[in-house]
Amino acid sequence: MYKLRATIKKDLRILSRDKMGVLFMFVMPIILAIVITAIQNSTFELVNDNKVSLLLNNHDTGEASKELIKSIEKIGMFNLTLVKGKQMDAQVIERMNNKDALLAIIIPANFSSKMAAKAKNIAGKALNNFGAPVDGVNVKADADSIEPITLYYHPVLQESFRASINGALRSSLQLVESKQILQTLYFSLNETALPDSLEKDIINTNVAINQVPVSRDGTRVTPNATQHNIPAWTIFAMFFIVISLGSSIVREKLNGSFMRLKTLPTNYLIALLSKQITYLSVTLLQAAVIFAIGVLLFPLLGLPKLNLPSDIAGLFIVSLACGWCAVSFAICIGVFAQTQEQANGIGAVSIVLLAAIGGIMVPSFAMPASFKIAMNLSPLHWCLEAFYGLFLEAGKLKDVLINILPLFVITVVIQLLSLWGLKRKNLI
Amino acid sequence: MDNDAISIRDLGFSYPGQSKNCFSNLNLDIAVGTRFGLFGPNGAGKTTLMHCMTGLLSYSHGSIRLLGNEIAHHKKAVNKLFGFVPQDFSLYQELSPVQNLEFFGAWSGMRSGAIKKKITELLEVLDLTDVKDKQVHKFSGGMKRRVNLAIGVINDPQVLFLDEPTVGVDIQTRHAIINYLKQLNRNGTTLIYTSHQLSEAEELCDKIALIEDGKIIINNSLEVLLAEHKEDGLEGLYVSLTGKQYKDIEIVSTG
Numbered sequence: 001m002y003k004l005r006a007t008i009k010k011d012l013r014i015l016s017r018d019k020m021g022v023l024f025m026f027v028m029p030i031i032l033a034i035v036i037t038a039i040q041n042s043t044f045e046l047v048n049d050n051k052v053s054l055l056l057n058n059h060d061t062g063e064a065s066k067e068l069i070k071s072i073e074k075i076g077m078f079n080l081t082l083v084k085g086k087q088m089d090a091q092v093i094e095r096m097n098n099k100d101a102l103l104a105i106i107i108p109a110n111f112s113s114k115m116a117a118k119a120k121n122i123a124g125k126a127l128n129n130f131g132a133p134v135d136g137v138n139v140k141a142d143a144d145s146i147e148p149i150t151l152y153y154h155p156v157l158q159e160s161f162r163a164s165i166n167g168a169l170r171s172s173l174q175l176v177e178s179k180q181i182l183q184t185l186y187f188s189l190n191e192t193a194l195p196d197s198l199e200k201d202i203i204n205t206n207v208a209i210n211q212v213p214v215s216r217d218g219t220r221v222t223p224n225a226t227q228h229n230i231p232a233w234t235i236f237a238m239f240f241i242v243i244s245l246g247s248s249i250v251r252e253k254l255n256g257s258f259m260r261l262k263t264l265p266t267n268y269l270i271a272l273l274s275k276q277i278t279y280l281s282v283t284l285l286q287a288a289v290i291f292a293i294g295v296l297l298f299p300l301l302g303l304p305k306l307n308l309p310s311d312i313a314g315l316f317i318v319s320l321a322c323g324w325c326a327v328s329f330a331i332c333i334g335v336f337a338q339t340q341e342q343a344n345g346i347g348a349v350s351i352v353l354l355a356a357i358g359g360i361m362v363p364s365f366a367m368p369a370s371f372k373i374a375m376n377l378s379p380l381h382w383c384l385e386a387f388y389g390l391f392l393e394a395g396k397l398k399d400v401l402i403n404i405l406p407l408f409v410i411t412v413v414i415q416l417l418s419l420w421g422l423k424r425k426n427l428i
Numbered sequence: 429m430d431n432d433a434i435s436i437r438d439l440g441f442s443y444p445g446q447s448k449n450c451f452s453n454l455n456l457d458i459a460v461g462t463r464f465g466l467f468g469p470n471g472a473g474k475t476t477l478m479h480c481m482t483g484l485l486s487y488s489h490g491s492i493r494l495l496g497n498e499i500a501h502h503k504k505a506v507n508k509l510f511g512f513v514p515q516d517f518s519l520y521q522e523l524s525p526v527q528n529l530e531f532f533g534a535w536s537g538m539r540s541g542a543i544k545k546k547i548t549e550l551l552e553v554l555d556l557t558d559v560k561d562k563q564v565h566k567f568s569g570g571m572k573r574r575v576n577l578a579i580g581v582i583n584d585p586q587v588l589f590l591d592e593p594t595v596g597v598d599i600q601t602r603h604a605i606i607n608y609l610k611q612l613n614r615n616g617t618t619l620i621y622t623s624h625q626l627s628e629a630e631e632l633c634d635k636i637a638l639i640e641d642g643k644i645i646i647n648n649s650l651e652v653l654l655a656e657h658k659e660d661g662l663e664g665l666y667v668s669l670t671g672k673q674y675k676d677i678e679i680v681s682t683g
Contacts (some may be wrong), residue, residue, distance in 0.1 A: 006534030010520065010527065017522045017563070256518030260579070263482050264535040265507035426485075 007274035021244025029237030040225035053101040054078040062112020071172035102154040108147035119180035224304040230294040231387035232360045238283040242330040242347035249334025250343045268428045283323030309390035314397030322383040328414040335421040354378045382407040433618035434458040438490035451642045463619045465633035473642045474622045511585030515592045521565035525575045536583035550578040570601035590621045626662040
C-alpha cells in the first residue's frame with residue numbers, strides 16, 4: 001500500500017504541474033457546455049417561443065376568406081400582417097426579401113364564391129344519396145375550378161417546419177370548408193340558417209391532446225438543451241484526459257523512467273493502478289464540477305437549470321464506468337504512441353471521431369444506418385446512452401445496466417490491449 | 429564464484445528481428461568490491477550487456493548471477509540488491525529531488541523513515557540541499573546528473589551499475605561524482621561502470637574489460653594490462669587494442 005500511495009502522490013504532483021492538461025480537462029469542456037447549450041437553447045426558444053412572421057394578401061372579399069384568416073390567427077404560430085391594398089404577388093415577394101416576413105399567403109379572388117359553390121355541390125350530392133333530389137350537382141364546374149392558395153416561404157425555413165405550417169393551414173382550410181358544407185346542407189333541409197351553438201357542437205372537437213414527456217419514474221420534467229448537453233460534454237471532457245495522461249505515459253517511456261522502474265523490486269502494475277486511481281478521481285471531479293455548473297451557474301446565465309437524476313448512486317456508478325473507460329483509453333494511447341505529439345494528435349482526433357460517431361455531436365437517430373454499426377463500437381456512445389437514461393428518461397441504475405455492460409466489455413478489451421502493448425515493448 | 433558480484437556464463441543474446449547475435453557464449457566474472465570498468469567502441473555491446481545484467485533485457489541462453497542469484501529466476505530479489513544509474517536522466521523532471529527520491533525510495537522497497545534519513549544524507553553528500561525542493565527541469569546538466577546518481581543509490585545497493593554517469597558535466601561535478609563513487613566502494617559497494625572518459629576510468633577503476641563486437645577481448649587489472657601491452661595509459665591501451673578507424677555501428681533500439 002505504501003508503494004501505491006507514494007505512486008499516487010507522484011502522479012498527482014506531476015498532474016498538478018501540467019497546466020495545459022488541466023486546462024484541457026476542465027476549462028475546455030465547461031466552455032463547450034456553456035456555448036453549445038446557449039446556442040441550442042436560443043434555437044429551441046426561436047422554434048418554441050417566437051411566432052413566425054406571416055404576410056397575408058387576401059384578393060377575395062367574401063366570408064369564407066375572412067373565416068380562413070380568423071382560423072389562421074387562432075393557430076397561434078404566426079405573427080400575422082394583412083397586406084393592405086391587395087398588392088401584386090411580386091410586391092409581396094419583395095417584402096419577404098426585405099425580411100418583413102418568412103411566410104406569405106395569397107388568397108385568390110373569388111375564393112369564397114368558389115368555396116360556396118363547392119359546398120353546395122357536395123351538399124347536393126349528399127342529399128341525392130339520401131333520395132332527395134336537389135339541383136346542387138349543377139354547380140360542379142364552378143366547384144372544380146377553385147384556385148389554389150399560394151404559400152411563399154423563405155428558404156431559411158427547414159422542411160420539417162414548413163411541413164408543420166402546411167399541416168396547420170390545411171386544417172384551417174378543412175375547417176372553413178366543413179363549415180360551408182354543413183351550413184349549406186342544413187339550409188337545404190331546414191330552409192333556416194344553422195344555429196351557432198349547433199355549429200360549434202359539430203365542428204369543435206372536445207377531445208383534448210395531453211402532451212407528456214416520457215420518463216421512467218413518471219416525473220414531468222421537460223428535457224431541454226442543458227439536459228442534453230451537460231452529460232454529452234461531461235463525457236467528452238472525461239475522454240479528453242488523453243491529452244494529459246497519454247502524453248505523461250509517453251514522457252515516462254522516452255525519458256527512461258519506465259526503464260528505471262523495471263530495475264526496481266516493484267511490479268509495474270502498481271504504476272498502472274496508480275494512474276488509473278489518480279485519473280479516475282480526476283474524471284469524477286470533472287463530472288462533479290460540470291454538473292455543479294449546470295445546476296448552479298446555468299440559471300444565472302439565463303440557461304435552463306440542470307435537473308439531476310433522482311438516483312444519485314446510479315449517477316456515481318455511471319460516471320465511474322465512463323471515467324474508467326476514458327482512463328483506459330488514454331493509457332492505451334500512451335502505450336502505443338511513440339512521441340508526445342503522436343499521443344496528443346491521435347488522442348484528440350480519435351476522441352473527436354468517437355464523439356461524432358457516438359452521438360455526442362450529432363444525435364444518433366440522425367445517423368445513416370452504416371454509421372450505426374460503428375456507433376456501437378464507440379465507448380462514448382454507451383456512456384451517452386447511460387447518462388441519457390438517467391438524465392432524460394429519469395431512469396435508475398438498473399435501467400442503464402444494459403448500456404454499462406457493453407462499456408465494461410470495451411474497457412476490458414482496451415485494458416488487455418494496453419497490457420499486450422506494454423509486454424510487446426518489453427515495458428513490463 | 430561465491431565471492432562474485434556478477435558471474436556470467438555462456439551468455440547469448442540477440443535483439444528481436446535481428447539474425448546477428450550481440451553475444452555468443454560470453455563469460456565474465458566481477459568480484460565483490462571491485463571498481464569494474466567496461467569499455468569499448470560505440471555499438472560494441474556495453475549498454476546491452478549492462479541491460480542484460482540488470483534484467484532489462486532477457487537473454488536467450490546462458491546465465492547471469494548477481495551475488496549468487498540467477499537474475500532470470502529471482503528478479504524481484506535481485507532488484508533489491510543493485511542500483512542502476514542510466515545514461516539518460518531517468519527521473520521526473522517535473523518533481524523536485526526530494527519528491528523523486530521519495531518515490532524511487534518507495535519503489536525500492538524502503539520504508540518512509542529510512543527514505544527520509546537517506547534523502548538528507550544524499551542531498552548533503554551530493555550538494556543538493558539548497559535546491560532540494562526545486563523542480564529538476566530547472567537544473568543544470570551537472571545537478572541533474574547528481575540527482576540521477578542519488579536515485580540510483582537511494583537503496584544502499586550492494587552492486588551499482590553506472591552507464592556513463594558523468595557525461596556532459598563540468599570538471600567540478602565529475603570530480604565530486606567520482607569521489608562519491610569511491611566512497612561508496614570503500615563502504616563495500618561493487619561498481620560496474622561504462623564510460624568513454626578514459627582518464628576518469630583510470631582514476632576510478634581497479635579492473636577493466638574491453639568489449640568489441642560482443643566479445644570480451646581483455647579483462648584484467650589496469651596495472652597488469654598496461655604492463656602486458658607496454659602502454660602508460662588507458663587511452664593508448666584502448667587504441668592499440670581497438671585500432672584507430674571509426675567503430676560506430678547501427679544503434680539498435682532497446683525498446
